[in-house]
Amino acid sequence: MSYDVAIVGMGAAGLQAAISSSRKKARTVVLGRPEDSALYGAEVENYFGVPRTSGKELLRTGMEQAESFGAELRQEDVIEMSKSEGGFKLLSDMGTEIEAKALIVASGIMRKKLNIPGEKELFGKGVSYCASCDCNFYKGKPVAVIGAGSEAAVSAELMTHYASKVYWVAAELDASEGLREKALKAGAELVSSPPKEIGGDDKVSRLTLEDGSELEVNGVFIELGARSTTDMAMDLGVMPTPEGEIKVDKDFSAGVEGVYACGDITGKPWQVAKAAGEGGVAGERAAKYARGL
Numbered sequence: 001m002s003y004d005v006a007i008v009g010m011g012a013a014g015l016q017a018a019i020s021s022s023r024k025k026a027r028t029v030v031l032g033r034p035e036d037s038a039l040y041g042a043e044v045e046n047y048f049g050v051p052r053t054s055g056k057e058l059l060r061t062g063m064e065q066a067e068s069f070g071a072e073l074r075q076e077d078v079i080e081m082s083k084s085e086g087g088f089k090l091l092s093d094m095g096t097e098i099e100a101k102a103l104i105v106a107s108g109i110m111r112k113k114l115n116i117p118g119e120k121e122l123f124g125k126g127v128s129y130c131a132s133c134d135c136n137f138y139k140g141k142p143v144a145v146i147g148a149g150s151e152a153a154v155s156a157e158l159m160t161h162y163a164s165k166v167y168w169v170a171a172e173l174d175a176s177e178g179l180r181e182k183a184l185k186a187g188a189e190l191v192s193s194p195p196k197e198i199g200g201d202d203k204v205s206r207l208t209l210e211d212g213s214e215l216e217v218n219g220v221f222i223e224l225g226a227r228s229t230t231d232m233a234m235d236l237g238v239m240p241t242p243e244g245e246i247k248v249d250k251d252f253s254a255g256v257e258g259v260y261a262c263g264d265i266t267g268k269p270w271q272v273a274k275a276a277g278e279g280g281v282a283g284e285r286a287a288k289y290a291r292g293l
């Protein structure tokens with residue numbers, strides 16, 4: 001199957017890129033899964049013009065919009081990317097082969113998981129991977145921030161401005177001294193026993209630790225740092241940063257002709273507004289490139 005623009009990622013950035021690209025009359029295909037988008041379990045209240053909505057609803061509407069302008073959506077994962085004579089070749093986990101003149105990488109970031117009982121079941125019901133996104137929902141409530149690194153230190157400090165109590169659960173601290181001191185000075189209480197289980201019926205109500213003690217909390221923020229899904233882009237000659245981000249120029253070109261990147265994968269802030277804004281520009285630029293305009 002042959003297209004002008006292929007987009008890897010069916011989240012905020014990829015769908016906005018698809019809307020912009022197909023409105024520029026480029027034959028556009030989007031690959032990815034909405035349920036794998038960071039937005040899927042999110043409640044969003046900081047996006048322009050939308051006072052409060054679920055991430056699922058934003059994704060559903062975005063998918064409808066993209067299709068209404070002619071983009072083709074395929075809920076498949078890309079497992080191989082390569083250069084071809086006319087541009088790029090993609091292979092999906094369903095065996096679909098896609099050729100496109102331009103490629104947009106909008107595959108977001110992978111948030112590291114703890115893999116303890118309750119984490120998956122209570123995701124979006126008190127379990128979060130993004131303190132800066134969800135802080136406002138925990139005003140006056142006790143929370144735990146899990147993680148030993150600087151990411152966790154920043155989140156623990158941030159949460160002291162919202163939560164009634166912040167437990168910072170870290171077996172061996174790895175955060176920079178400055179950030180660590182800032183979090184502790186702000187009132188975060190350090191707990192050194194590793195987490196064992198997140199509990200609660202419908203919503204998080206407790207965090208059990210390896211030493212058998214229980215923390216009564218309504219929120220558990222898992223802040224173990226993040227790893228970008230950039231390995232496949234490297235096969236195209238795109239060089240990610242040591243942090244796993246893809247650096248782009250003002251046209252969202254990833255430094256290889258015909259390859260663009262947008263959204264969380266280009267770096268922080270990991271926010272819908274940034275992802276959609278970047279997707280809009282990347283989609284338009286990729287469409288123009290592919291159509292030779």
Ligand SMILES: Cc1cc2nc3c(=O)[nH]c(=O)nc-3n(C[C@H](O)[C@H](O)[C@H](O)COP(=O)(O)OP(=O)(O)OC[C@H]3O[C@@H](n4cnc5c(N)ncnc54)[C@H](O)[C@@H]3O)c2cc1C
Pocket residue numbers: 008009010011012013014031032033034035036037038039040041042043044045046047076077078079106107108109128129130133134229262263264265269270271272273275
């Ligand atoms: C719990 C939570 C709450 C949040 N709350 C807010 C909020 O309130 N406000 C806010 O602005 N932001 C919030 N965010 C951040 C926001 O969700 C992200 O910034 C945004 O979704 C990034 O968009 P993206 O398109 O770059 O990535 P994503 O939306 O994560 O989409 C990535 C897409 O790439 C696809 N993909 C990955 N690998 C492949 C592959 N190999 N092949 C094909 N497809 C692939 C996935 O299937 C997915 O569709 C929150 C995030 C989380 C986790």
